[in-house]
Amino acid sequence: MRRNFTPDQTLVDQLLLNSTNAFEELFHRYWYSLYTYCFGKLKSHDDAKRIVRTVFVSLWNERNHLPVTFSLSAYLYAEVRKDVVKCVNAKMESEADETFIENQIMPGFTTQELYKARRPVSYNGVYPKPGRLHLSEADNTTKEAWWDKYSSRTNFKGLKTALQTMLNF
């Protein structure tokens, strides 16, 4: 497999010079992740394929109007997200995709799913450490709740001893 380690920004600069090789290299780098994202949302190979194609066509057409501070991955994902919403919106207008909407899209808008999306990374099994504090799932709801529980169970004995040692020294 041929590998090219040129940074994205250099390839984007080469796009301004109509370099098709740079464009195809960018395509090889990003198409699969964009395709996977689209398929995860829409569960349709045809739609995912169409969206990836549209995004890269628009990138090629807009190559002369790209801003100076341009982030390629941010641009591609923003376009893909917009197209996914457009596609879902279009599917809602047709009755043929009613079951798809009911089974695939609507569950994503439940309160639990939205709560999962808003959940901070630090609560994703990183702390409290297992075995040290035995908190139930309900205790992990907010940072304040965790801190209250932690601070009430810990009497800061170690900190107190350390301070006393320092003062005596």
Add this chain to the structure above:
Amino acid sequence: MKTEILHKKLSRYLDGQSMPAEANQIQNWLSIVDKKSLGMSEEDKAILENEILKDIREYTAYPLFFPPKKSIWQKISELF
């Protein structure tokens, strides 16, 4: 939530007229990523990649307007 309500929400979002809470809800949904891989073999992946690239070439016609530049070694080898 009913489908009609969601449809109106998405329409407002696309028009840029959604409330902040609605936009937040839709963006949260977009940020939920399905981590399961597609399970495609390398061969299928290569075929699909070529198909999409071929479509892009047809839509933009860039190989016609901007043919890829040949390296010096390719030019020399073509002479022989």
